[in-house]
Amino acid sequence: MNNLKTVTFEICDDIGVICLNDPPANELAIPEFIPVGLFQQWTTGNSLKGLIVKGRGKNFSAGGKLDTIFKTSRDPEALKTLMNEGLNLLNTIQNLEIPVIAAINRVCFGGGLEIALACHIRVASENALLAFPESNQNLMPGMGGIYRLPALAGIAHSAKMILGGDIVNARDAKEMGFIDYIAPKDLAFEYAWTLMKKMTHDRPVRVIHSVMKALKNATELPREEAMMEETRLFCSLAREEAERRKTEEA
Numbered sequence: 001m002n003n004l005k006t007v008t009f010e011i012c013d014d015i016g017v018i019c020l021n022d023p024p025a026n027e028l029a030i031p032e033f034i035p036v037g038l039f040q041q042w043t044t045g046n047s048l049k050g051l052i053v054k055g056r057g058k059n060f061s062a063g064g065k066l067d068t069i070f071k072t073s074r075d076p077e078a079l080k081t082l083m084n085e086g087l088n089l090l091n092t093i094q095n096l097e098i099p100v101i102a103a104i105n106r107v108c109f110g111g112g113l114e115i116a117l118a119c120h121i122r123v124a125s126e127n128a129l130l131a132f133p134e135s136n137q138n139l140m141p142g143m144g145g146i147y148r149l150p151a152l153a154g155i156a157h158s159a160k161m162i163l164g165g166d167i168v169n170a171r172d173a174k175e176m177g178f179i180d181y182i183a184p185k186d187l188a189f190e191y192a193w194t195l196m197k198k199m200t201h202d203r204p205v206r207v208i209h210s211v212m213k214a215l216k217n218a219t220e221l222p223r224e225e226a227m228m229e230e231t232r233l234f235c236s237l238a239r240e241e242a243e244r245r246k247t248e249e250a
Helices: 036-043 066-072 076-094 111-118 133-137 145-164 170-176 188-200 205-220 223-249
Strands: 007-012 015-020 050-055 100-104 107-109 121-125 129-131 167-169 181-183
Touching (some): 015 188, 050 111, 076 111, 100 111, 100 188, 107 111, 111 145, 133 145, 167 170, 170 181, 181 188, 205 223
Parallel strands (some): 015 050, 050 100, 107 129, 121 181
Antiparallel strands (some): 129 167
16 A cells, blocks of 8 residues: 555555545645656556545545645745646546546535546445535635536536535436436445446456547547547557467467
8 A cells, every 4th residue: 555644545456546535524735635746656557457536434525725725825826836736636637548436425525526527437425415615715616627517517507506606415416417326325435346347357458548548539639530549549459359369379
């Protein structure tokens, strides 16, 4: 197991598990709650097939500690750097070529919800509560949350939720589109683990990487370019599989 003061990382059966480890609220002391270089060391192994992000204890995360933000805001450039470091980490999570699942039990607010939105799949326990409460402090999400939420929930739901500071339960969040699966009470991680194993069990890493690349291309590249790249990835896998089978038959 690898440990920071408020984050742990371990690998079990080729699945990485990042745990926000500052219970009960698992608040984030700084936006870059894991140094990007260290995160890349954790997740760049050839055998890693998936990653699950969860919180220690009852809650996922209540978000960032505003005292740090307000203190740093006295130096505008320092605050910009601080927030950009957090944004860079979340972008790095989203750009991983393995599936990333957020396992959300109970409270998932502010920066915690921004982490969840950066993951590819979100599983919430039926008693989970989700919110962007920043507007109650005359703030707003600042690490890509306002970019990511409308792509899933639409502009109307996103505006109401963010400006209203609304707390949304798991069922409503799923109906809005930014939660993918509902787990039984307090069992988001167990559900996420079963889902991850179903997706990655007996799947070669090269297949997982190719599928995740193609899915990313589908959201970022022009239509024709994305489909041409999908065909290229298929052909590459087919060649590798043919060679593998030929070797086995020899």
